[in-house]
Amino acid sequence: MDSSERPRGPHLEWTVVAGGVGPLLLAATPQGLVRVGFHAGPDRIDRMIGSLVSRLGADPWRPRPGREVLLAEPIRQVEAYFAGSLRRFELPLDWRLSSGFNRRVLLELDRSVPYGQVVGYGELAARVGQPGAAQAVGNAMGSNPLPVVVACHRVVENDGGIGGFGGGVEAKRILLALEGVLPEPLF
Template sequence: MDSTERPRGPHLEWTVAASDIGPLFLAATEEGLVRVEFHADAGRPDLAGPLVSRLGADAWRPAPGREVLLAEPIRQLAAYFAGELRRFELPLDWRLSAGFNRLVLRELASSVPYGSVVGYGELAARVGQPGAAQAVGAAMGSNPLPVVVPCHRVVENDGGIGGFGGGVETKRALLALEGVLPQPLF
């Protein structure tokens, strides 16, 4: 859809925003931010295609600076990367997460603040499933809203950094930004 013509019915607004960890694909519905993806390719015109089919909405990519649904997420992400924001206050559309995964992600978002970390096992215990550390790892891997729902703050119980959908170096950069790890040398 043309960037000057906003759809009339349910729609998905999307863009690619620059960040300190590379370009981020952002998408929002009228309910809230629905998707954040790392390493987005701004030149791909079909970037929102998979979401459009899952959510049953028309996609709209406004011209830069003309975002409506994404204006506040873009502003808050910029403030976060500038070290000026420690807690996101955004409406979230949770439709891309369900069941145990949604339960774990909501617990993470509400109880693990900026500058702290939690182990996979501890997070599992917090949601009443103390033996489900691996399932928590799977929930982190399915997180549709990384950075905003801070799956980078979940680490291995033995102190290892653990995996990350955006890559371990991206996880290190986010934890360094929050003061959990030292800044990388390079």
């Protein structure tokens, strides 16, 4: 399909933006932002888009830069976040890629852990009524389809360790430093 020709049926608009942690894939449906993907180099984009198309049943569409319809505001807000001028994303989100316990945890994280703060895996488990489910919270963070926007980098180990991160521990350090939680990485 010509990139200037917008699909007529259900579609998935996508693009890649330069984030402070490397290239990020952003994808949106008419319901809202549906996916943020780390390490969006040429070797990974086809797999990420293919997975989205398979799960959502929508036609992918990559508009020319500056011609985005569904992604114009997400692009603006992601750029503002990495520039340090945005502290809370205000975007419609399409939650179809998350369900059950994982979605409850991610919604609680988004609602209750603001910019510049962190929460332990166990504490977040307790907040959703599942004390003792810290490992399940870790799994929910790993399945987050909207990292950066739904800030799973703000979830750390209860003993103060940084914990894991789907985008890599170095990306987590960069995001926490951007929010003033950690000192800027030396390199």
